[in-house]
Amino acid sequence: MTGLIDRRSLLVAGGAAALMPWLPAWAQPVSAGVPTVSGDDIHLKIAHRMLTVDGRTSHAIGINGTIPGPLVRLKEGQQARIHVTNALTDEDSSIHWHGLILPFHMDGVPGISFPGIAPGKTFTYEFPVRQSGTYWYHSHSGLQEQIGHYGPLVIDPAGADPVAHDREHVIVLSDHSPLHPHGIFKKLKQMGGYFNRQKQTLGGLLAGKDQSLKERAEWGAMRMDPTDISDVTATAYTYLVNGHGPQDNWTGLFRPGEKVRLRVINASAMTTFNVRIPGLAMTVVQADGLHVRPVEVREFQIGVAETYDVVVTPGDRAYTLVGENSDRSGMARATLAPRAGMVAPVPPLRERPLATMKDMGMGMGGMDHAAMGHAASPAAMEHGGGHGGDRGGMTHSMRDMSLAPTVKDTPTVQTISPMPADRTGEPGQGLEGVEGALTYRDLVALDPNPDTRAPSRQMQIHLTGNMERYMWAFDGVKMNEVKAPIPFTLGERVRVTLVNDTMMAHPIHLHGHFFELVTGKGDHAPRKHTVNVQPGGKVTFDLTADAPGDWAFHCHLLYHMHAGMMQVVTVRAPEGKAA
Numbered sequence: 358m359t360g361l362i363d364r365r366s367l368l369v370a371g372g373a374a375a376l377m378p379w380l381p382a383w384a385q386p387v388s389a390g391v392p393t394v395s396g397d398d399i400h401l402k403i404a405h406r407m408l409t410v411d412g413r414t415s416h417a418i419g420i421n422g423t424i425p426g427p428l429v430r431l432k433e434g435q436q437a438r439i440h441v442t443n444a445l446t447d448e449d450s451s452i453h454w455h456g457l458i459l460p461f462h463m464d465g466v467p468g469i470s471f472p473g474i475a476p477g478k479t480f481t482y483e484f485p486v487r488q489s490g491t492y493w494y495h496s497h498s499g500l501q502e503q504i505g506h507y508g509p510l511v512i513d514p515a516g517a518d519p520v521a522h523d524r525e526h527v528i529v530l531s532d533h534s535p536l537h538p539h540g541i542f543k544k545l546k547q548m549g550g551y552f553n554r555q556k557q558t559l560g561g562l563l564a565g566k567d568q569s570l571k572e573r574a575e576w577g578a579m580r581m582d583p584t585d586i587s588d589v590t591a592t593a594y595t596y597l598v599n600g601h602g603p604q605d606n607w608t609g610l611f612r613p614g615e616k617v618r619l620r621v622i623n624a625s626a627m628t629t630f631n632v633r634i635p636g637l638a639m640t641v642v643q644a645d646g647l648h649v650r651p652v653e654v655r656e657f658q659i660g661v662a663e664t665y666d667v668v669v670t671p672g673d674r675a676y677t678l679v680g681e682n683s684d685r686s687g688m689a690r691a692t693l694a695p696r697a698g699m700v701a702p703v704p705p706l707r708e709r710p711l712a713t714m715k716d717m718g719m720g721m722g723g724m725d726h727a728a729m730g731h732a733a734s735p736a737a738m739e740h741g742g743g744h745g746g747d748r749g750g751m752t753h754s755m756r757d758m759s760l761a762p763t764v765k766d767t768p769t770v771q772t773i774s775p776m777p778a779d780r781t782g783e784p785g786q787g788l789e790g791v792e793g794a795l796t797y798r799d800l801v802a803l804d805p806n807p808d809t810r811a812p813s814r815q816m817q818i819h820l821t822g823n824m825e826r827y828m829w830a831f832d833g834v835k836m837n838e839v840k841a842p843i844p845f846t847l848g849e850r851v852r853v854t855l856v857n858d859t860m861m862a863h864p865i866h867l868h869g870h871f872f873e874l875v876t877g878k879g880d881h882a883p884r885k886h887t888v889n890v891q892p893g894g895k896v897t898f899d900l901t902a903d904a905p906g907d908w909a910f911h912c913h914l915l916y917h918m919h920a921g922m923m924q925v926v927t928v929r930a931p932e933g934k935a936a
Contacts, residue, residue, distance in 0.1 A: 391509070394428070403452075413595075416537075420506065428509045428510070429510045430511050433486055436486070439481070439482045439483075440479055440481050440482075443476055449475055451474055454482070454510065456493075459869070461906025461908060469908070473498055490512055491527075491646050492664065493507060494510050502915055523615040524618070526618075526693075529598070529622050530621065531626075534595070545589070546827045587682060589916070591686035591687025606691065608699075609694075616669075623663050628661065632665075634678050637676050639654055639668070641795060643664070644665055645884070646886075650802075650803055652801075655792060658785035660889030671693055676701050719893065761819055763819055767830070767833040772860075773819075779894065779896070797874055798876045822861070829922035831924050836923040842907065842924065842925040842927040845900075845926060846931055847903070847905050856895045870908070872898040875897040909925065910925065
């Protein structure tokens with residue numbers, strides 16, 4: 358019976374492929390092995406299941422029986438109605454629609470926008486679809502996202518799609534471990550570098566690949582490890598493409614000469630991927646679901662929760678799609694090929710990067726593009742938070758400096774970046790010196806920004822952490838210590854600068870909003886919902902607080918959020934005025 362089903366599936370797939378040239382782009386079959394749900398009423402069921410990756414089976418949570426969950430395909434202008442049943446027997450669950458503009462009570466964050474979905478219960482999400490592009494969805498309950506509770510979401514435009522393509526594939530990158538996520542978190546709390554197996558060695562010193570003895574002594578005195586790029590590495594993770602490990606080799610087919618659109622989604626818990634297709638140029642056409650002016654690249658870094666759409670025109674041969682972890686301890690691997698069964702060479706892992714003094718916020722040079730945008734009124738400049746107090750007993754050299762005005766002096770603040778630099782013109786850790794690598798400054802919005810008013814005020818938020826104790830926070834204050842949410846007035850325009858006081862990149866996500874990166878692009882600034890702030894760096898964005906309600910604001914590294922790097926943004930109408 359299995360053979361008959363497989364043959365029938367192949368015949369159906371073959372027939373669909375034959376019809377493909379006569380179907381509109383939104384109706385064409387995509388990504389073999391990724392089921393699609395669509396329509397006015399969509400039903401999703403969250404349940405336990407087992408997942409086999411590269412021959413190894415472990416526990417997971419799937420949606421409608423698959424990992425990742427099915428591709429949810431919506432149409433701009435429709436009224437979405439999605440019924441989500443929690444079939445888990447022992448825990449609440451939820452779905453957050455990442456990057457979607459919707460009423461806050463449909464955002465899916467337990468404790469902020471709704472109570473969650475109890476075991477055996479069904480919650481119906483209902484909202485108007487007001488946008489198009491590539492997005493995704495995932496749990497915001499506990500650490501369920503780590504074990505498979507995520508899936509792709511594509512919204513087709515109401516009108517013509519400006520991205521010309523003949524075929525598309527959804528590429529969901531993720532990380533999976535047979536270790537229970539709470540076990541991973543426990544090990545990180547016990548030793549921040551527990552999963553780092555790429556520390557410096559005598560052999561590396563003698564070969565000139567690692568730091569000199571003098572540099573090692575200096576970094577040792579600061580209790581910093583330059584090899585600490587990723588909290589969780591290939592020691593614990595297998596990196597997946599559409600739920601398949603590198604040995605499983607997920608394959609996307611094409612016809613030679615077709616324009617193939619790849620909708621790349623980083624649905625991992627903790628992994629920053631550097632993505633490339635050796636021998637094939639990629640044209641970036643969308644970032645975080647919004648169109649950008651086409652820019653050709655050879656490689657791009659995609660932070661956790663970001664999405665990029667790229668178009669490629671492959672020839673009559675197979676290509677390897679590589680998603681290399683930024684610490685280069687492992688990779689996700691897939692194949693693009695004109696015929697099933699074809700493979701291409703898999704490149705070896707490149708030499709692992711080392712953090713530098715610039716990653717500690719001690720870099721020099723670089724133009725601060727925050728000064729190039731609209732200048733806010735000096736009288737309106739505001740800085741929230743408190744001031745550092747008694748720092749007696751501290752031994753860390755960087756903590757002897759005056760704390761920034763917004764940062765609380767708490768154990769969560771291990772370091773302060775003395776000279777944070779705007780690093781939006783850099784491609785990200787592991788890609789320094791790589792020709793053709795994408796940077797945020799390469800992104801230019803295809804359409805003019807909807808709001809070009811000058812900000813009426815400014816605020817600065819510091820991304821703080823203590824790697825030794827595995828504590829993470831905004832301005833030194835963990836989520837469970839927050840006294841009040843970050844307040845915004847409905848309709849106001851605010852310039853926000855994120856300062857990374859740590860040696861790790863942080864993908865920061867604001868729910869319910871898009872913001873414009875201040876990178877010198879004027880009224881065509883790239884608009885995003887998630888931005889990866891490089892170590893020791895800073896990113897400035899302009900935000901229009903146009904969505905009333907309470908919204909989560911957090912680092913999308915799952916264990917950083919779990920450890921405290923999350924707060925709530927509240928958007929309210931001015932007193933006496935209705936929202």
